[in-house]
Amino acid sequence: MTKEQRIRWIAKPLVFVLCLTPLMWLGWQAFAGGLGANPIEATNRFLGDWGLRFLLISLAVTPLKAVLGLPVLMRFRRMLGLYAFFYVTLHLSSYIGLDQFFAWGEIWADIVKRNYITIGMTAFALLVPLALTSTKGMIKRLGGPRWKKLHMLVYPAAILGVFHFFMMVKADIREPLIYAAVLAVLLGYRLVARARRRPPRPVRRAQRTQTA
Amino acid sequence: MLIKVRKPSDVLSSEITPRSVYLDRRRFLQTAAVAGAGAAVGSLPLAGLAATPGAGAKLEGVVKSPYSTGEEATSRESVTSYNNFYEFGTGKDDPAANAGQMKTRPWTVVVDGHVAKPGSYDIDDIFKAHRLEERIYRLRCVEAWSMVVPWVGIPMADFLKRVEPTGSARFVAFQTLLDPEQMPGQRRAVLDWPYVEGLRLDEAMNPLTLLGVGLYGEVMPNQNGAPIRLVTPWKYGFKSIKSIVRMTLTEEMPPTSWNKSQPREYGFYANVNPEVDHPRWSQKRERRIGEFLKRDTLKYNGYGEEVASLYADMNLAKWF
Numbered sequence: 001m002t003k004e005q006r007i008r009w010i011a012k013p014l015v016f017v018l019c020l021t022p023l024m025w026l027g028w029q030a031f032a033g034g035l036g037a038n039p040i041e042a043t044n045r046f047l048g049d050w051g052l053r054f055l056l057i058s059l060a061v062t063p064l065k066a067v068l069g070l071p072v073l074m075r076f077r078r079m080l081g082l083y084a085f086f087y088v089t090l091h092l093s094s095y096i097g098l099d100q101f102f103a104w105g106e107i108w109a110d111i112v113k114r115n116y117i118t119i120g121m122t123a124f125a126l127l128v129p130l131a132l133t134s135t136k137g138m139i140k141r142l143g144g145p146r147w148k149k150l151h152m153l154v155y156p157a158a159i160l161g162v163f164h165f166f167m168m169v170k171a172d173i174r175e176p177l178i179y180a181a182v183l184a185v186l187l188g189y190r191l192v193a194r195a196r197r198r199p200p201r202p203v204r205r206a207q208r209t210q211t212a
Numbered sequence: 213m214l215i216k217v218r219k220p221s222d223v224l225s226s227e228i229t230p231r232s233v234y235l236d237r238r239r240f241l242q243t244a245a246v247a248g249a250g251a252a253v254g255s256l257p258l259a260g261l262a263a264t265p266g267a268g269a270k271l272e273g274v275v276k277s278p279y280s281t282g283e284e285a286t287s288r289e290s291v292t293s294y295n296n297f298y299e300f301g302t303g304k305d306d307p308a309a310n311a312g313q314m315k316t317r318p319w320t321v322v323v324d325g326h327v328a329k330p331g332s333y334d335i336d337d338i339f340k341a342h343r344l345e346e347r348i349y350r351l352r353c354v355e356a357w358s359m360v361v362p363w364v365g366i367p368m369a370d371f372l373k374r375v376e377p378t379g380s381a382r383f384v385a386f387q388t389l390l391d392p393e394q395m396p397g398q399r400r401a402v403l404d405w406p407y408v409e410g411l412r413l414d415e416a417m418n419p420l421t422l423l424g425v426g427l428y429g430e431v432m433p434n435q436n437g438a439p440i441r442l443v444t445p446w447k448y449g450f451k452s453i454k455s456i457v458r459m460t461l462t463e464e465m466p467p468t469s470w471n472k473s474q475p476r477e478y479g480f481y482a483n484v485n486p487e488v489d490h491p492r493w494s495q496k497r498e499r500r501i502g503e504f505l506k507r508d509t510l511k512y513n514g515y516g517e518e519v520a521s522l523y524a525d526m527n528l529a530k531w532f
Protein backbone atom coordinates (compact mmCIF):
# COMPACT_ATOMS: atom_id res chain seq x y z
CA MET A 1 0.00 0.00 0.00
CA THR A 2 1.33 3.39 -0.92
CA LYS A 3 1.30 6.27 1.50
CA GLU A 4 -1.47 7.87 -0.54
CA GLN A 5 -3.59 4.73 -0.25
CA ARG A 6 -3.01 4.51 3.48
CA ILE A 7 -4.24 8.07 3.94
CA ARG A 8 -7.21 7.61 1.69
CA TRP A 9 -8.41 4.17 2.76
CA ILE A 10 -7.36 3.92 6.38
CA ALA A 11 -6.55 7.22 8.05
CA LYS A 12 -9.38 9.26 6.57
CA PRO A 13 -12.18 6.78 7.31
CA LEU A 14 -10.76 6.37 10.81
CA VAL A 15 -10.80 10.10 11.50
CA PHE A 16 -14.25 10.31 9.94
CA VAL A 17 -15.69 7.74 12.34
CA LEU A 18 -13.78 9.20 15.29
CA CYS A 19 -15.40 12.57 14.64
CA LEU A 20 -18.80 10.92 14.74
CA THR A 21 -18.31 9.37 18.17
CA PRO A 22 -19.60 12.39 20.13
CA LEU A 23 -22.84 12.23 18.14
CA MET A 24 -23.11 8.48 18.66
CA TRP A 25 -22.49 8.96 22.38
CA LEU A 26 -25.26 11.57 22.49
CA GLY A 27 -27.63 9.24 20.64
CA TRP A 28 -26.84 6.44 23.05
CA GLN A 29 -27.34 8.61 26.12
CA ALA A 30 -30.64 9.93 24.76
CA PHE A 31 -31.75 6.35 24.16
CA ALA A 32 -30.59 5.13 27.58
CA GLY A 33 -32.07 8.11 29.44
CA GLY A 34 -28.64 9.34 30.50
CA LEU A 35 -29.15 13.02 29.72
CA GLY A 36 -30.61 13.96 33.11
CA ALA A 37 -33.68 15.92 34.09
CA ASN A 38 -33.52 18.35 31.18
CA PRO A 39 -32.41 16.30 28.16
CA ILE A 40 -33.15 19.07 25.66
CA GLU A 41 -30.84 21.50 27.42
CA ALA A 42 -28.22 18.77 27.74
CA THR A 43 -28.45 17.95 24.01
CA ASN A 44 -28.21 21.55 22.90
CA ARG A 45 -25.25 22.25 25.13
CA PHE A 46 -23.46 19.08 24.13
CA LEU A 47 -23.79 19.95 20.44
CA GLY A 48 -22.68 23.55 21.05
CA ASP A 49 -19.64 22.31 22.96
CA TRP A 50 -18.62 19.99 20.13
CA GLY A 51 -19.24 22.61 17.46
CA LEU A 52 -16.83 24.92 19.23
CA ARG A 53 -14.33 22.13 19.88
CA PHE A 54 -14.22 21.11 16.22
CA LEU A 55 -13.86 24.73 15.21
CA LEU A 56 -10.78 24.97 17.44
CA ILE A 57 -9.49 21.58 16.29
CA SER A 58 -9.66 22.64 12.65
CA LEU A 59 -7.89 25.88 13.54
CA ALA A 60 -5.16 23.85 15.22
CA VAL A 61 -4.23 21.97 12.05
CA THR A 62 -2.04 24.66 10.48
CA PRO A 63 -0.03 25.43 13.64
CA LEU A 64 0.37 21.74 14.44
CA LYS A 65 1.56 21.01 10.92
CA ALA A 66 4.34 23.56 11.30
CA VAL A 67 5.24 22.78 14.89
CA LEU A 68 5.26 19.00 14.47
CA GLY A 69 6.57 19.09 10.92
CA LEU A 70 3.66 16.98 9.67
CA PRO A 71 2.35 18.36 6.38
CA VAL A 72 0.10 15.32 6.10
CA LEU A 73 -2.20 16.90 8.73
CA MET A 74 -3.42 19.30 6.05
CA ARG A 75 -5.18 16.39 4.39
CA PHE A 76 -7.63 16.30 7.29
CA ARG A 77 -8.34 19.99 7.63
CA ARG A 78 -11.36 20.13 5.34
CA MET A 79 -13.02 17.16 7.06
CA LEU A 80 -12.47 18.69 10.50
CA GLY A 81 -13.81 22.05 9.35
CA LEU A 82 -16.89 20.41 7.90
CA TYR A 83 -17.44 18.52 11.14
CA ALA A 84 -17.35 21.84 12.99
CA PHE A 85 -20.06 23.07 10.65
CA PHE A 86 -21.95 19.80 11.08
CA TYR A 87 -22.06 20.03 14.89
CA VAL A 88 -22.86 23.75 14.88
CA THR A 89 -25.70 23.06 12.43
CA LEU A 90 -27.02 20.31 14.70
CA HIS A 91 -26.70 22.72 17.64
CA LEU A 92 -28.77 25.30 15.78
CA SER A 93 -31.24 22.61 14.71
CA SER A 94 -31.68 21.37 18.27
CA TYR A 95 -32.33 24.94 19.37
CA ILE A 96 -34.96 25.40 16.65
CA GLY A 97 -36.51 21.93 16.66
CA LEU A 98 -36.17 20.75 20.27
CA ASP A 99 -35.79 23.80 22.47
CA GLN A 100 -38.19 26.14 20.64
CA PHE A 101 -40.09 23.52 18.65
CA PHE A 102 -40.30 25.74 15.56
CA ALA A 103 -41.86 28.69 17.39
CA TRP A 104 -40.54 31.02 14.68
CA GLY A 105 -41.76 34.19 16.38
CA GLU A 106 -39.90 33.35 19.56
CA ILE A 107 -36.83 32.29 17.59
CA TRP A 108 -36.75 35.57 15.67
CA ALA A 109 -37.23 37.52 18.91
CA ASP A 110 -34.31 35.62 20.46
CA ILE A 111 -32.05 36.26 17.47
CA VAL A 112 -32.65 40.02 17.45
CA LYS A 113 -32.97 40.56 21.21
CA ARG A 114 -30.65 38.24 23.06
CA ASN A 115 -27.09 39.27 22.43
CA TYR A 116 -25.59 35.83 22.90
CA ILE A 117 -27.95 34.36 20.31
CA THR A 118 -27.41 37.25 17.90
CA ILE A 119 -23.71 36.56 18.14
CA GLY A 120 -24.12 32.80 17.77
CA MET A 121 -26.23 33.35 14.69
CA THR A 122 -23.63 35.69 13.21
CA ALA A 123 -20.98 33.06 13.78
CA PHE A 124 -23.14 30.48 12.07
CA ALA A 125 -23.80 32.82 9.12
CA LEU A 126 -20.04 33.28 8.68
CA LEU A 127 -19.52 29.54 8.54
CA VAL A 128 -22.15 28.90 5.83
CA PRO A 129 -20.16 30.26 2.86
CA LEU A 130 -17.11 28.35 4.08
CA ALA A 131 -19.00 25.05 4.06
CA LEU A 132 -20.48 25.83 0.64
CA THR A 133 -17.07 26.56 -0.87
CA SER A 134 -15.33 23.56 0.60
CA THR A 135 -15.50 21.41 -2.54
CA LYS A 136 -12.63 21.02 -4.98
CA GLY A 137 -14.79 22.52 -7.72
CA MET A 138 -15.49 25.65 -5.71
CA ILE A 139 -11.85 26.09 -4.79
CA LYS A 140 -11.00 25.97 -8.49
CA ARG A 141 -13.75 28.35 -9.44
CA LEU A 142 -12.77 30.90 -6.82
CA GLY A 143 -9.08 30.47 -7.36
CA GLY A 144 -6.62 29.82 -4.53
CA PRO A 145 -6.00 33.37 -3.27
CA ARG A 146 -9.66 34.36 -3.28
CA TRP A 147 -10.66 31.11 -1.61
CA LYS A 148 -8.02 31.67 1.02
CA LYS A 149 -9.21 35.18 1.68
CA LEU A 150 -12.82 34.04 2.00
CA HIS A 151 -11.86 31.31 4.43
CA MET A 152 -10.27 33.81 6.75
CA LEU A 153 -13.87 34.27 7.91
CA VAL A 154 -13.27 31.29 10.15
CA TYR A 155 -11.28 33.55 12.49
CA PRO A 156 -14.12 35.94 13.33
CA ALA A 157 -16.50 32.97 13.43
CA ALA A 158 -14.40 31.26 16.09
CA ILE A 159 -14.01 34.48 18.07
CA LEU A 160 -17.78 35.03 17.99
CA GLY A 161 -18.36 31.37 18.93
CA VAL A 162 -16.26 31.77 22.08
CA PHE A 163 -17.89 35.11 22.80
CA HIS A 164 -21.32 33.48 22.42
CA PHE A 165 -20.36 30.95 25.10
CA PHE A 166 -18.97 33.72 27.34
CA MET A 167 -22.18 35.69 27.19
CA MET A 168 -24.36 32.65 27.70
CA VAL A 169 -22.94 31.65 31.09
CA LYS A 170 -24.46 33.33 34.13
CA ALA A 171 -21.51 33.66 36.47
CA ASP A 172 -19.02 30.83 36.06
CA ILE A 173 -16.77 31.88 33.18
CA ARG A 174 -14.17 29.17 33.76
CA GLU A 175 -15.14 27.00 30.78
CA PRO A 176 -15.43 29.78 28.20
CA LEU A 177 -12.10 31.10 29.50
CA ILE A 178 -10.45 27.80 28.63
CA TYR A 179 -11.79 27.98 25.08
CA ALA A 180 -10.75 31.62 24.83
CA ALA A 181 -7.22 30.74 25.93
CA VAL A 182 -6.92 27.97 23.33
CA LEU A 183 -8.26 30.25 20.62
CA ALA A 184 -5.84 33.00 21.67
CA VAL A 185 -2.91 30.61 21.23
CA LEU A 186 -4.14 29.44 17.82
CA LEU A 187 -4.71 32.96 16.51
CA GLY A 188 -1.62 34.33 18.24
CA TYR A 189 0.48 31.75 16.42
CA ARG A 190 -0.81 33.08 13.10
CA LEU A 191 -0.08 36.68 14.02
CA VAL A 192 3.46 35.83 14.99
CA ALA A 193 3.96 33.73 11.88
CA ARG A 194 2.71 36.58 9.72
CA ALA A 195 4.92 39.14 11.40
CA ARG A 196 7.91 36.90 10.75
CA ARG A 197 7.04 36.57 7.08
CA ARG A 198 6.93 40.34 6.67
CA PRO A 199 10.05 42.05 5.45
CA PRO A 200 12.12 43.60 8.24
CA ARG A 201 11.34 47.14 9.37
CA PRO A 202 13.98 49.32 7.65
CA VAL A 203 12.94 48.05 4.23
CA ARG A 204 9.31 48.83 4.93
CA ARG A 205 10.12 52.32 6.06
CA ALA A 206 12.13 52.83 2.92
CA GLN A 207 9.21 51.62 0.80
CA ARG A 208 6.81 53.94 2.56
CA THR A 209 9.00 57.00 1.94
CA GLN A 210 9.27 55.99 -1.68
CA THR A 211 5.54 55.84 -2.21
CA ALA A 212 4.89 59.00 -0.22
CA MET B 213 -18.80 20.20 30.60
CA LEU B 214 -16.28 19.53 33.30
CA ILE B 215 -16.08 15.97 34.49
CA LYS B 216 -16.30 15.34 38.20
CA VAL B 217 -14.63 12.35 39.71
CA ARG B 218 -15.84 11.31 43.11
CA LYS B 219 -13.05 10.50 45.53
CA PRO B 220 -13.36 7.33 47.60
CA SER B 221 -13.27 9.51 50.70
CA ASP B 222 -16.46 11.15 49.49
CA VAL B 223 -18.58 8.08 50.19
CA LEU B 224 -21.36 8.91 52.58
CA SER B 225 -21.92 6.76 55.61
CA SER B 226 -25.54 6.55 54.52
CA GLU B 227 -24.35 4.80 51.37
CA ILE B 228 -22.41 2.08 53.09
CA THR B 229 -24.77 1.45 55.95
CA PRO B 230 -28.37 0.46 55.30
CA ARG B 231 -30.41 3.59 55.92
CA SER B 232 -32.45 2.26 58.83
CA VAL B 233 -29.37 1.10 60.66
CA TYR B 234 -27.65 4.40 59.99
CA LEU B 235 -30.59 6.41 61.25
CA ASP B 236 -30.99 4.20 64.29
CA ARG B 237 -27.35 4.70 65.11
CA ARG B 238 -27.68 8.46 64.83
CA ARG B 239 -30.78 8.39 66.95
CA PHE B 240 -29.03 6.25 69.52
CA LEU B 241 -26.03 8.54 69.70
CA GLN B 242 -28.28 11.55 69.96
CA THR B 243 -30.43 10.04 72.67
CA ALA B 244 -27.35 8.94 74.54
CA ALA B 245 -25.87 12.43 74.32
CA VAL B 246 -29.09 14.05 75.45
CA ALA B 247 -29.56 11.51 78.24
CA GLY B 248 -26.01 12.22 79.37
CA ALA B 249 -26.61 15.95 79.30
CA GLY B 250 -29.95 15.42 81.01
CA ALA B 251 -28.31 13.41 83.75
CA ALA B 252 -25.75 16.16 84.20
CA VAL B 253 -28.28 18.96 84.38
CA GLY B 254 -30.76 16.80 86.15
CA SER B 255 -33.99 18.01 84.63
CA LEU B 256 -34.02 17.79 80.83
CA PRO B 257 -37.26 16.55 79.28
CA LEU B 258 -36.51 13.73 76.85
CA ALA B 259 -39.79 13.47 74.99
CA GLY B 260 -39.65 14.51 71.32
CA LEU B 261 -35.93 14.79 71.25
CA ALA B 262 -35.31 11.19 70.33
CA ALA B 263 -35.21 11.51 66.56
CA THR B 264 -33.16 14.14 64.83
CA PRO B 265 -33.70 13.15 61.27
CA GLY B 266 -31.04 13.13 58.56
CA ALA B 267 -31.79 13.82 54.89
CA GLY B 268 -34.33 11.37 53.55
CA ALA B 269 -35.89 10.44 56.92
CA LYS B 270 -39.66 10.53 57.04
CA LEU B 271 -41.18 13.64 58.60
CA GLU B 272 -44.01 13.00 61.05
CA GLY B 273 -47.15 15.00 61.65
CA VAL B 274 -47.19 16.81 58.31
CA VAL B 275 -50.57 18.32 57.46
CA LYS B 276 -51.89 19.01 53.98
CA SER B 277 -52.47 22.59 52.86
CA PRO B 278 -55.13 24.27 50.73
CA TYR B 279 -52.32 26.21 49.06
CA SER B 280 -51.11 23.05 47.29
CA THR B 281 -51.57 22.72 43.56
CA GLY B 282 -53.26 19.65 42.14
CA GLU B 283 -50.70 19.43 39.35
CA GLU B 284 -48.57 16.35 39.04
CA ALA B 285 -45.35 16.66 41.03
CA THR B 286 -42.01 16.50 39.20
CA SER B 287 -40.24 13.20 39.86
CA ARG B 288 -38.16 13.03 43.00
CA GLU B 289 -35.24 11.98 40.81
CA SER B 290 -35.41 15.26 38.88
CA VAL B 291 -36.11 17.43 41.93
CA THR B 292 -33.02 16.08 43.68
CA SER B 293 -30.63 15.85 40.73
CA TYR B 294 -31.23 19.08 38.78
CA ASN B 295 -30.35 21.91 41.13
CA ASN B 296 -28.89 25.37 41.11
CA PHE B 297 -26.91 25.60 44.34
CA TYR B 298 -23.68 27.33 43.37
CA GLU B 299 -22.15 26.69 46.81
CA PHE B 300 -21.65 23.15 45.55
CA GLY B 301 -20.68 23.94 41.95
CA THR B 302 -22.28 25.64 38.97
CA GLY B 303 -23.36 22.51 37.08
CA LYS B 304 -26.90 21.30 37.61
CA ASP B 305 -25.64 17.91 38.80
CA ASP B 306 -22.91 19.33 41.07
CA PRO B 307 -25.09 19.83 44.17
CA ALA B 308 -26.28 16.22 44.16
CA ALA B 309 -22.67 15.08 43.77
CA ASN B 310 -21.08 17.42 46.32
CA ALA B 311 -23.63 18.35 48.97
CA GLY B 312 -23.82 14.95 50.66
CA GLN B 313 -21.15 15.76 53.22
CA MET B 314 -22.64 19.00 54.45
CA LYS B 315 -23.35 18.72 58.16
CA THR B 316 -26.88 19.86 58.94
CA ARG B 317 -26.71 19.09 62.68
CA PRO B 318 -26.05 20.89 64.88
CA TRP B 319 -27.50 23.91 63.04
CA THR B 320 -28.65 27.22 64.37
CA VAL B 321 -30.42 30.10 62.70
CA VAL B 322 -29.44 33.47 64.12
CA VAL B 323 -32.31 35.94 64.22
CA ASP B 324 -31.31 39.55 64.83
CA GLY B 325 -32.02 43.14 63.89
CA HIS B 326 -35.38 44.70 64.57
CA VAL B 327 -36.99 41.86 66.54
CA ALA B 328 -38.26 41.60 70.08
CA LYS B 329 -36.83 38.10 70.48
CA PRO B 330 -33.43 37.93 68.83
CA GLY B 331 -31.32 34.87 69.38
CA SER B 332 -29.87 31.64 68.05
CA TYR B 333 -32.66 29.26 67.18
CA ASP B 334 -31.72 25.60 67.07
CA ILE B 335 -33.03 23.81 64.01
CA ASP B 336 -34.59 21.04 66.09
CA ASP B 337 -36.38 23.58 68.24
CA ILE B 338 -37.74 25.21 65.11
CA PHE B 339 -39.00 21.80 63.95
CA LYS B 340 -40.72 21.21 67.26
CA ALA B 341 -42.20 24.65 67.79
CA HIS B 342 -44.12 24.79 64.52
CA ARG B 343 -46.61 22.80 62.57
CA LEU B 344 -45.19 21.22 59.42
CA GLU B 345 -47.28 21.58 56.28
CA GLU B 346 -47.03 19.94 52.91
CA ARG B 347 -47.15 22.59 50.19
CA ILE B 348 -47.11 21.39 46.61
CA TYR B 349 -45.90 24.47 44.75
CA ARG B 350 -44.86 25.33 41.25
CA LEU B 351 -41.20 26.40 41.05
CA ARG B 352 -40.17 28.68 38.18
CA CYS B 353 -36.46 29.21 37.52
CA VAL B 354 -35.29 32.39 35.80
CA GLU B 355 -33.58 30.06 33.30
CA ALA B 356 -37.03 29.31 31.88
CA TRP B 357 -37.60 25.85 33.31
CA SER B 358 -40.05 24.85 36.00
CA MET B 359 -41.01 22.03 38.33
CA VAL B 360 -43.77 21.10 40.74
CA VAL B 361 -42.27 20.37 44.16
CA PRO B 362 -44.04 18.80 47.15
CA TRP B 363 -42.32 20.83 49.86
CA VAL B 364 -42.70 20.33 53.58
CA GLY B 365 -42.26 23.49 55.57
CA ILE B 366 -43.20 25.99 58.21
CA PRO B 367 -45.19 29.05 57.18
CA MET B 368 -42.72 31.93 57.41
CA ALA B 369 -45.38 34.06 59.10
CA ASP B 370 -45.59 31.54 61.99
CA PHE B 371 -41.87 31.81 62.55
CA LEU B 372 -41.84 35.59 62.31
CA LYS B 373 -44.67 35.88 64.80
CA ARG B 374 -42.58 33.91 67.23
CA VAL B 375 -39.56 36.21 66.93
CA GLU B 376 -41.77 39.35 66.90
CA PRO B 377 -40.50 41.92 64.40
CA THR B 378 -40.63 45.42 65.88
CA GLY B 379 -42.48 48.34 64.31
CA SER B 380 -39.41 49.57 62.47
CA ALA B 381 -38.75 46.27 60.67
CA ARG B 382 -39.51 46.52 56.95
CA PHE B 383 -37.42 43.80 55.36
CA VAL B 384 -36.02 40.37 56.16
CA ALA B 385 -32.43 39.72 55.08
CA PHE B 386 -31.41 36.07 54.73
CA GLN B 387 -27.95 34.56 54.66
CA THR B 388 -26.67 31.12 53.62
CA LEU B 389 -23.96 29.23 55.46
CA LEU B 390 -20.43 30.39 54.61
CA ASP B 391 -18.10 27.42 54.88
CA PRO B 392 -15.77 26.73 51.93
CA GLU B 393 -14.62 23.61 53.75
CA GLN B 394 -18.06 22.05 53.32
CA MET B 395 -19.16 24.07 50.31
CA PRO B 396 -16.52 23.59 47.61
CA GLY B 397 -18.24 26.07 45.27
CA GLN B 398 -17.39 28.85 47.70
CA ARG B 399 -13.68 28.37 47.07
CA ARG B 400 -14.10 30.33 43.85
CA ALA B 401 -15.59 33.81 43.72
CA VAL B 402 -18.36 32.95 41.25
CA LEU B 403 -20.66 35.01 43.49
CA ASP B 404 -19.88 37.27 46.42
CA TRP B 405 -20.19 34.69 49.25
CA PRO B 406 -22.10 34.15 51.42
CA TYR B 407 -25.29 34.08 49.36
CA VAL B 408 -27.74 36.69 50.62
CA GLU B 409 -31.36 37.31 49.81
CA GLY B 410 -34.19 39.46 51.07
CA LEU B 411 -37.92 39.95 51.19
CA ARG B 412 -40.10 42.86 52.09
CA LEU B 413 -41.70 42.10 55.45
CA ASP B 414 -45.19 41.89 53.94
CA GLU B 415 -43.87 39.43 51.35
CA ALA B 416 -42.30 37.37 54.12
CA MET B 417 -45.57 37.42 56.04
CA ASN B 418 -47.61 36.33 53.02
CA PRO B 419 -49.29 32.98 53.69
CA LEU B 420 -47.54 31.41 50.68
CA THR B 421 -44.05 32.10 52.03
CA LEU B 422 -42.56 28.95 53.48
CA LEU B 423 -39.47 27.92 55.38
CA GLY B 424 -38.85 24.63 53.62
CA VAL B 425 -37.47 21.78 55.70
CA GLY B 426 -38.33 18.81 53.52
CA LEU B 427 -39.72 17.47 50.29
CA TYR B 428 -41.63 14.38 49.29
CA GLY B 429 -42.59 13.93 52.96
CA GLU B 430 -38.97 13.52 54.00
CA VAL B 431 -36.22 15.64 55.51
CA MET B 432 -34.74 18.06 52.95
CA PRO B 433 -31.95 16.53 50.87
CA ASN B 434 -28.76 18.58 51.22
CA GLN B 435 -28.68 19.54 47.55
CA ASN B 436 -32.10 21.17 47.90
CA GLY B 437 -30.97 23.50 50.68
CA ALA B 438 -31.00 21.51 53.91
CA PRO B 439 -31.77 21.92 56.68
CA ILE B 440 -33.89 25.02 56.14
CA ARG B 441 -34.52 27.17 53.09
CA LEU B 442 -36.90 29.77 51.80
CA VAL B 443 -39.70 28.94 49.35
CA THR B 444 -41.44 31.84 47.56
CA PRO B 445 -43.33 30.21 44.70
CA TRP B 446 -44.34 33.43 42.90
CA LYS B 447 -40.71 34.52 42.56
CA TYR B 448 -37.90 33.14 40.41
CA GLY B 449 -36.08 30.30 42.10
CA PHE B 450 -32.95 32.24 43.03
CA LYS B 451 -34.95 34.21 45.63
CA SER B 452 -35.54 30.98 47.56
CA ILE B 453 -32.27 31.03 49.47
CA LYS B 454 -30.93 27.72 50.77
CA SER B 455 -29.24 26.46 53.94
CA ILE B 456 -30.15 29.56 55.95
CA VAL B 457 -28.03 30.51 58.97
CA ARG B 458 -29.20 34.07 59.58
CA MET B 459 -32.33 36.18 59.28
CA THR B 460 -32.00 39.88 60.03
CA LEU B 461 -34.98 42.19 60.27
CA THR B 462 -33.96 45.49 58.72
CA GLU B 463 -35.29 48.93 57.94
CA GLU B 464 -33.42 49.20 54.64
CA MET B 465 -33.79 47.01 51.57
CA PRO B 466 -31.04 44.38 51.97
CA PRO B 467 -28.58 43.49 49.20
CA THR B 468 -29.24 40.30 47.23
CA SER B 469 -26.57 38.11 45.64
CA TRP B 470 -27.64 37.93 41.99
CA ASN B 471 -28.53 41.60 41.96
CA LYS B 472 -25.03 42.41 43.19
CA SER B 473 -23.58 40.16 40.49
CA GLN B 474 -25.67 41.40 37.52
CA PRO B 475 -27.85 44.37 38.51
CA ARG B 476 -29.21 44.75 34.99
CA GLU B 477 -30.50 41.20 34.94
CA TYR B 478 -31.68 40.44 38.46
CA GLY B 479 -33.73 42.79 40.59
CA PHE B 480 -34.72 42.68 44.24
CA TYR B 481 -38.29 41.56 43.60
CA ALA B 482 -37.74 38.88 40.94
CA ASN B 483 -41.44 38.20 40.62
CA VAL B 484 -42.24 35.72 37.86
CA ASN B 485 -43.55 37.88 35.04
CA PRO B 486 -43.87 36.89 31.37
CA GLU B 487 -44.35 40.54 30.43
CA VAL B 488 -41.02 41.72 31.79
CA ASP B 489 -38.22 40.59 29.53
CA HIS B 490 -34.89 39.33 30.76
CA PRO B 491 -31.83 40.05 28.60
CA ARG B 492 -30.80 36.40 28.66
CA TRP B 493 -33.97 34.36 28.55
CA SER B 494 -37.41 35.11 27.23
CA GLN B 495 -39.70 34.78 30.24
CA LYS B 496 -42.82 34.27 28.14
CA ARG B 497 -42.65 30.49 28.21
CA GLU B 498 -41.04 27.78 30.30
CA ARG B 499 -40.19 24.13 30.02
CA ARG B 500 -41.74 22.05 32.77
CA ILE B 501 -39.11 19.43 33.58
CA GLY B 502 -40.28 16.14 32.11
CA GLU B 503 -42.25 17.76 29.31
CA PHE B 504 -41.23 18.37 25.70
CA LEU B 505 -43.23 21.42 24.66
CA LYS B 506 -42.83 24.71 26.48
CA ARG B 507 -45.85 26.16 28.21
CA ASP B 508 -46.87 29.76 28.75
CA THR B 509 -45.52 31.32 31.92
CA LEU B 510 -48.15 32.77 34.25
CA LYS B 511 -47.76 36.11 35.97
CA TYR B 512 -46.64 35.59 39.59
CA ASN B 513 -46.24 31.96 38.52
CA GLY B 514 -50.01 31.58 38.82
CA TYR B 515 -50.15 32.87 42.41
CA GLY B 516 -51.57 36.29 41.56
CA GLU B 517 -54.63 35.78 43.71
CA GLU B 518 -52.44 35.52 46.80
CA VAL B 519 -49.73 38.05 46.01
CA ALA B 520 -50.76 40.55 43.32
CA SER B 521 -52.05 42.98 45.96
CA LEU B 522 -48.51 43.26 47.36
CA TYR B 523 -47.45 45.06 44.21
CA ALA B 524 -50.63 46.95 43.40
CA ASP B 525 -49.11 50.38 42.78
CA MET B 526 -45.72 49.32 41.52
CA ASN B 527 -44.23 49.62 38.05
CA LEU B 528 -43.17 46.01 37.59
CA ALA B 529 -40.88 46.79 34.67
CA LYS B 530 -38.88 49.09 36.94
CA TRP B 531 -39.06 46.92 40.06
CA PHE B 532 -38.23 43.62 38.35
Ligand code: HEM
Nearest residue numbers: 041045048049051052088092095120121123124161165213
Ligand atom coordinates in the same frame (compact mmCIF):
# COMPACT_ATOMS: atom_id res chain seq x y z
C1 HEM C 1 -20.40 29.00 15.47
C2 HEM C 1 -21.58 28.90 16.01
C3 HEM C 1 -21.89 28.44 17.42
C4 HEM C 1 -21.06 27.86 18.34
C5 HEM C 1 -19.60 27.49 18.21
C6 HEM C 1 -21.86 27.65 19.54
C7 HEM C 1 -21.38 27.09 20.71
C8 HEM C 1 -22.08 27.06 21.89
C9 HEM C 1 -21.55 26.64 23.15
C10 HEM C 1 -20.13 26.14 23.38
C11 HEM C 1 -22.52 26.75 24.08
C12 HEM C 1 -22.42 26.44 25.56
C13 HEM C 1 -22.65 25.02 25.84
C14 HEM C 1 -22.45 24.66 27.28
O1 HEM C 1 -22.93 25.37 28.17
O2 HEM C 1 -21.80 23.64 27.54
C15 HEM C 1 -23.70 27.26 23.41
C16 HEM C 1 -24.90 27.51 24.02
C17 HEM C 1 -26.03 27.91 23.35
N1 HEM C 1 -26.14 28.18 22.00
FE1 HEM C 1 -24.67 28.13 20.67
N2 HEM C 1 -23.14 28.08 19.30
C18 HEM C 1 -23.19 28.58 18.02
C19 HEM C 1 -24.30 29.11 17.38
C20 HEM C 1 -25.55 29.16 17.93
C21 HEM C 1 -26.74 29.57 17.22
C22 HEM C 1 -26.78 29.96 15.76
C23 HEM C 1 -27.77 29.49 18.12
C24 HEM C 1 -29.22 29.80 17.93
C25 HEM C 1 -29.74 30.60 17.07
C26 HEM C 1 -27.23 29.04 19.38
C27 HEM C 1 -27.97 28.86 20.52
C28 HEM C 1 -27.44 28.51 21.74
C29 HEM C 1 -28.21 28.45 22.95
C30 HEM C 1 -29.70 28.74 23.09
C31 HEM C 1 -27.32 28.09 23.96
C32 HEM C 1 -27.61 28.02 25.44
C33 HEM C 1 -28.18 26.77 25.87
C34 HEM C 1 -28.59 26.85 27.33
O3 HEM C 1 -28.71 27.92 27.92
O4 HEM C 1 -28.84 25.81 27.84
N3 HEM C 1 -25.87 28.84 19.23
N4 HEM C 1 -23.39 27.43 22.08
